[in-house]
Amino acid sequence: MPHLLPLADEPAPERADAARNREAILAAALRLVRTQGVGCVTMDTVAAEAGVGKGTLFRRFENREGLMAAVLNESETAWQASVISGPPPLGPGAPPLERLLAFGHSRLRTNLTHAELIAAAGHPGARSAAALSFANMHVRYLLGELGVHGDLLMLATALLAPLEMVVLDQQVNAEHITLERIEAGWDDLVRRVVRA
Amino acid sequence: MPHLLPLADEPAPERADAARNREAILAAALRLVRTQGVGCVTMDTVAAEAGVGKGTLFRRFENREGLMAAVLNESETAWQASVISGPPPLGPGAPPLERLLAFGHSRLRTNLTHAELIAAAGHPGARSAAALSFANMHVRYLLGELGVHGDLLMLATALLAPLEMVVLDQQVNAEHITLERIEAGWDDLVRRVVRA
DNA sequence: AATATAAGCGGACCGTGGTCCGTTTAGCCG
DNA sequence: CGGCTAAACGGACCACGGTCCGCTTATATT
Numbered sequence: 133m134p135h136l137l138p139l140a141d142e143p144a145p146e147r148a149d150a151a152r153n154r155e156a157i158l159a160a161a162l163r164l165v166r167t168q169g170v171g172c173v174t175m176d177t178v179a180a181e182a183g184v185g186k187g188t189l190f191r192r193f194e195n196r197e198g199l200m201a202a203v204l205n206e207s208e209t210a211w212q213a214s215v216i217s218g219p220p221p222l223g224p225g226a227p228p229l230e231r232l233l234a235f236g237h238s239r240l241r242t243n244l245t246h247a248e249l250i251a252a253a254g255h256p257g258a259r260s261a262a263a264l265s266f267a268n269m270h271v272r273y274l275l276g277e278l279g280v281h282g283d284l285l286m287l288a289t290a291l292l293a294p295l296e297m298v299v300l301d302q303q304v305n306a307e308h309i310t311l312e313r314i315e316a317g318w319d320d321l322v323r324r325v326v327r328a
Numbered sequence: 329m330p331h332l333l334p335l336a337d338e339p340a341p342e343r344a345d346a347a348r349n350r351e352a353i354l355a356a357a358l359r360l361v362r363t364q365g366v367g368c369v370t371m372d373t374v375a376a377e378a379g380v381g382k383g384t385l386f387r388r389f390e391n392r393e394g395l396m397a398a399v400l401n402e403s404e405t406a407w408q409a410s411v412i413s414g415p416p417p418l419g420p421g422a423p424p425l426e427r428l429l430a431f432g433h434s435r436l437r438t439n440l441t442h443a444e445l446i447a448a449a450g451h452p453g454a455r456s457a458a459a460l461s462f463a464n465m466h467v468r469y470l471l472g473e474l475g476v477h478g479d480l481l482m483l484a485t486a487l488l489a490p491l492e493m494v495v496l497d498q499q500v501n502a503e504h505i506t507l508e509r510i511e512a513g514w515d516d517l518v519r520r521v522v523r524a
Numbered sequence: 525a526a527t528a529t530a531a532g533c534g535g536a537c538c539g540t541g542g543t544c545c546g547t548t549t550a551g552c553c554g
Numbered sequence: 555c556g557g558c559t560a561a562a563c564g565g566a567c568c569a570c571g572g573t574c575c576g577c578t579t580a581t582a583t584t
Contacts, residue, residue, distance in 0.1 A: 147550060147561060174540060185564025190542065255447075255494075261502050286513025289499065293489035301451075302460060303485065317482025324521050343531060343580060370570060381534025386572065 154192045157182040161203050170200070170248040200253040204246060208263050211242055215270060228277035229326065235274070236318045239267065239295050240311070244304070250297045267292055278326050287325060294318060350388045353378040357399050366396070366444040396449040400442060404459050407438055411466060424473035425522065431470070432514045435463065435491050436507070440500070446493045463488055474522050483521060490514060 146154070160182035164173045175196055179186045193199040220226035221234040243250065271288040280287065293299070295318070303309045342350070356378035360369045371392055375382045389395040416422035417430040439446065467484040476483065489495065491514070499505045 149550065150562060153562085175542080176540075179564090186541095187543080187545095187564050188562075189564095191562075196541065251451075255497075261498065264498060282516055283509070283513055285505075286509065286516065289495065290486075290490045290513065290517045293492065293495045294486045296489065296492065296494055298451075298492055298494050299485065299489045309481075313479070313482065317479055317486065320478055320482065321486045321521070324523070325517070327520070345580070346532060349533085371572080372570075375534090382572085383534050383574085384532075387532075392571065 150192070153182070153184050153188055157184060157189055157192055157199070158202060158206075161199055162206065165203055165249065170252050175199075197252070197254040200249060204249045204253050205263075207242075207246060211238070212266055214238075228274050229322075232271065232274045232278070232322055232326075233319055235270065236291070236295065236322065237315055239292075240300070240315060240318070243295060243297050243300060244311075247297060247301065251301075264292070275326065280326050291322060291325060294321065346388070349378070349380050349384055353380060353385055353388055353395070354398060354402075357395055358402065361399055361445070366448045371395075393448070393450040396445060400445045400449050401459075403438075403442060407434070408462055410434075424470050425518075428467065428470045428474070428518055428522075429515055431466065432487070432491065432518065433511055435488075436496070436511065436514070439491060439493050439496060440507075443493060443497065447497075460488070471522065476522050487514075487518060487521060490517065 157178060161173065161178050164178060164181055175186060175189060178199070179189045182189070189199070193202055215222055215235065215238070217223055221230040222238050224231075226234070268285070268288045271291055272284045275284050275287060300314070303314060304311075353374060357369065357374050360374060360377055371382060371385060374395070375385045378385070385395070389398055411418055411431065411434070413419055417426040418434050420427075422430070464481070464484045467487055468480045471480050471483060496510070499510060500507075
């Protein structure tokens with residue numbers, strides 16, 4: 133019997149070898165994505181590169197999408213940090229409207245930069261609500277600062293939606309709309325929503 | 329040498345057996361989707377059900393997504409018809425704002441209804457720009473009627489974006505937001521954009 | 525009707541994502 | 555330190571999407 137009773141249901145601490153493997157896999161995946169491009173990274177390849185069996189890989193990361201989501205998360209985290217505590221106008225210090233506009237532009241570029249990875253991470257449900265929910269929370273906060281009234285959750289979602297890759301991809305790759313026009317369009321949308 | 333010179337580059341008329349097979353495949357796919365659900369419909373199954381070889385199937389419909397897009401298209405077409413020439417407020421006859429609101433609600437329900445199929449048809453780039461571009465054009469038209477000024481293409485895209493399945497799925501399945509709230513949120517968005 | 529030919533056909537084959545299960549090992553306890 | 559158990563491992567195995575290529579057949583032409 134264990135000395136310390138498990139409080140609530142802790143997700144069971146990861147065994148040392150498990151942790152080591154998780155890191156090895158993530159590192160391998162990151163390396164391969166960088167060198168070969170997302171498309172060429174197969175699960176077998178990653179397993180080989182990480183020096184583990186395929187089974188291990190699938191136990192740590194539920195499936196390919198999960199692995200890609202984890203890889204994507206590396207950069208996502210850095211981006212979130214720069215939103216929370218980076219230099220203005222993206223970070224704190226600038227007036228709310230400027231911050232909101234900067235946020236949109238930054239998100240736009242970031243998404244476009246990681247387009248392949250985002251596609252491979254698939255369905256946002258899989259890539260944890262985390263990313264999406266962070267963005268939503270931040271926009272909601274800025275809308276609040278701007279004195280906007282109404283259902284802020286919905287409003288934030290509406291502002292974020294046109295920045296989703298599904299939409300962006302269509303605009304950029306099928307309709308050949310320039311980045312500038314998309315940015316301008318988004319700015320316009322924001323101004324209409326906040327009635328500035 | 330042919331009697332009639334090909335004007336421009338006609339896409340070469342489909343051979344009779346080819347046409348027959350295309351229909352057989354589509355019918356089989358439709359039947360299977362209805363009875364088994366989208367997830368259980370494999371390409372082999374469809375081929376078998378249609379009584380054709382796998383190769384044939386892949387020649388007619390580039391890939392699984394293409395086939396699903398074709399199946400989806402059946403209902404999509406009917407929906408488009410009801411938008412263009414159905415009864416008001418969705419169809420013509422009602423004032424533009426009412427039509428726009430009705431359009432959003434209808435689109436919302438339709439997307440939710442075909443959620444699985446839309447996911448299986450994947451990437452909107454594949455499911456031809458057609459569907460998306462029809463919706464965009466219609467919204468643009470209604471915005472024009474409403475006397476909205478600005479980059480209507482972008483505005484229409486912004487209004488359509490929150491109705492995309494990626495967004496809806498997140499809201500309904502992860503955040504458990506009610507349909508009514510989503511509708512209300514969209515109505516609010518529309519009113520802000522058109523400044524009604 | 526006979527012939528030519530390009531379009532179409534089908535199913536063997538392949539790569540990749542994902543599962544399963546017999547074997548190994550980390551962590552704990554006496 | 556030796557033994558025990560649950561967790562983790564790894565690679566054989568499977569299913570499904572997608573390709574390839576030798577054979578068949580619709581259609582046009584005479």
